[in-house]
Amino acid sequence: MLDVKAGDEQSFTLLLHRYRTPLVNFLYRMVRNREQAEDLAQEVFLRVYRAREDYVPSAKFTTWLFRIATNLALNSVRDTRYQRMEISLDAPVTVDAEEGEGKTPDIAEKHPNIEQHLVEETRKKMIRHAIEKLPEKQRAAVLLHKYQELDYGEIAKILQCSESALKSLLFRAYETLRVELAPLVAQQGNS
Amino acid sequence: MSCSRMEKKILGYVDGRLGESERLEVEKHLAVCAGCRLRVNEFRAVSGLLDELPMIEPSAAFDLRVRARVAAIPVKQSWWAWLMPAPRVAIAAAMLVAAMLWVGTRPGRNQPQIAQDDIPVLENYDVLSNFEPLTELPPPVQADDGGQPQNPQL
Numbered sequence: 001m002l003d004v005k006a007g008d009e010q011s012f013t014l015l016l017h018r019y020r021t022p023l024v025n026f027l028y029r030m031v032r033n034r035e036q037a038e039d040l041a042q043e044v045f046l047r048v049y050r051a052r053e054d055y056v057p058s059a060k061f062t063t064w065l066f067r068i069a070t071n072l073a074l075n076s077v078r079d080t081r082y083q084r085m086e087i088s089l090d091a092p093v094t095v096d097a098e099e100g101e102g103k104t105p106d107i108a109e110k111h112p113n114i115e116q117h118l119v120e121e122t123r124k125k126m127i128r129h130a131i132e133k134l135p136e137k138q139r140a141a142v143l144l145h146k147y148q149e150l151d152y153g154e155i156a157k158i159l160q161c162s163e164s165a166l167k168s169l170l171f172r173a174y175e176t177l178r179v180e181l182a183p184l185v186a187q188q189g190n191s
Numbered sequence: 192m193s194c195s196r197m198e199k200k201i202l203g204y205v206d207g208r209l210g211e212s213e214r215l216e217v218e219k220h221l222a223v224c225a226g227c228r229l230r231v232n233e234f235r236a237v238s239g240l241l242d243e244l245p246m247i248e249p250s251a252a253f254d255l256r257v258r259a260r261v262a263a264i265p266v267k268q269s270w271w272a273w274l275m276p277a278p279r280v281a282i283a284a285a286m287l288v289a290a291m292l293w294v295g296t297r298p299g300r301n302q303p304q305i306a307q308d309d310i311p312v313l314e315n316y317d318v319l320s321n322f323e324p325l326t327e328l329p330p331p332v333q334a335d336d337g338g339q340p341q342n343p344q345l
Contacts, residue, residue, distance in 0.1 A: 016257060024249045038253060045257045050264060127240050146241050151208070167199040174202060177237045178230075188236035 012052075016045060019062075022148060023069055029143050030073035031080070032132055040076060044069045060154060067158045070140050077136050123184060130180035138173035145170060192220040197227050205234045 023044055028037035047068050055064075131139060137159060144155045156166040178185060192200075197220060203209045204217045221228050 012261075016254060020249050020253060020257075021246065024253070025246050028247055029244075034247065038250060038256075041249070042253070042257050042260055046260050046264070049261050123240075124244060127244055131241075142241075145202075145206075146238070152203075164199065167202070170202050171198045174234050174237055177241075178233045181237060181240055184240055185233050185236040188239055 012049060015048070019065060020045075023065070026066070026143055026148060027069060027073055029131060029147070030070075030136075030140060031076050036076065036080075040069070040072050043072055059157060062148070062150065063154045063157050066144060066148065066150070066154075070144075070158050073140065074136050126181060126184060130177050133180065134173055134176060138169055138176070141166060141169050142173045142177070192216055194220075194224060194227055197224075197230075201227070201231060201234060205231060205238060 020041065023041045024037055027040045027044075028034055031037055031040065044065065048065065131142065134142065141155060141159060144150050144158060145152075150158070152163050152166055156163045159166065159169075161169070197217065200209060200213060200217050204214060209217065221231060
């Protein structure tokens with residue numbers, strides 16, 4: 001980032017390549033809409049670029065990056081919460097990227113055992129929905145902890161809370177997930 | 192260690208993020224608490240389930256869109272930089288300022304003019320001011336009004 005600050009455009013390209021996938025995935029799991037997630041990720045990079053001259057390496061770059069992303073995601077989730085409530089039940093059901101848009105004709109080719117494939121898809125859907133049902137801050141904490149593998153100190157800075165509060169937040173989130181995913185948890189325990 | 196204190200350590204234990212002493216402390220508690228042992232196993236199962244979600248890849252146009260948005264950011268210029276593309280304007284402005292300064296510092300026409308006839312008097316000012324007979328003149332004589340009030344009607 002210090003090279004980007006010094007005006008090295010190539011370093012910005014490196015940052016883009018290194019962080020685009022984790023950022024898009026984090027934002028996608030926060031907002032549950034791929035297009036919106038990409039727009040937000042672009043906005044994150046734009047803000048990083050704009051702020052490059054004022055960047056002070058007081059914290060890890062990832063902390064700063066995901067703090068921008070988390071704030072954008074939380075604002076977006078809050079803004080669209082009411083819009084979602086207004087969506088008509090008659091609206092066409094959109095299939096998101098993880099749920100395999102346009103893959104139906106290939107199922108038989110790729111998965112000889114369709115039943116097994118359906119079981120796997122149902123399982124993933126349950127996990128996604130369990131994450132989606134978490135309160136926004138808990139969801140952000142779980143995603144940063146589990147998928148970005150950031151340490152407690154970094155996540156606490158991103159979510160602007162103490163490490164102790166973060167540990168309680170994560171504990172509550174895992175408790176909720178444990179209850180929501182109880183059938184799958186039991187299966188995991190037996191296997 | 193109590194079960195309530197386990198709340199803040201259990202996830203760190205599941206992830207292997209605890210220090211040696213904390214890990215031993217947790218394991219000591221787990222050895223005697225079936226409830227916390229069960230919870231550890233269930234949290235491990237939840238963590239394993241979260242691993243099952245696949246990652247998605249950004250669309251092919253993602254980089255291009257970022258680059259386009261970055262390129263659209265207006266370039267920040269200092270007040271001085273705006274002169275650079277137009278040196279003729281800069282030179283003209285500098286000449287105008289110099290001309291204004293020159294005009295402003297010239298002696299003004301409104302200053303009081305000294306008449307040509309006054310110059311010899313001024314040249315002799317020192318002589319006249321120190322001329323003894325003039326300094327020794329008697330005090331002016333008071334007009335004798337006879338102690339009577341003046342009558343403007345006379």
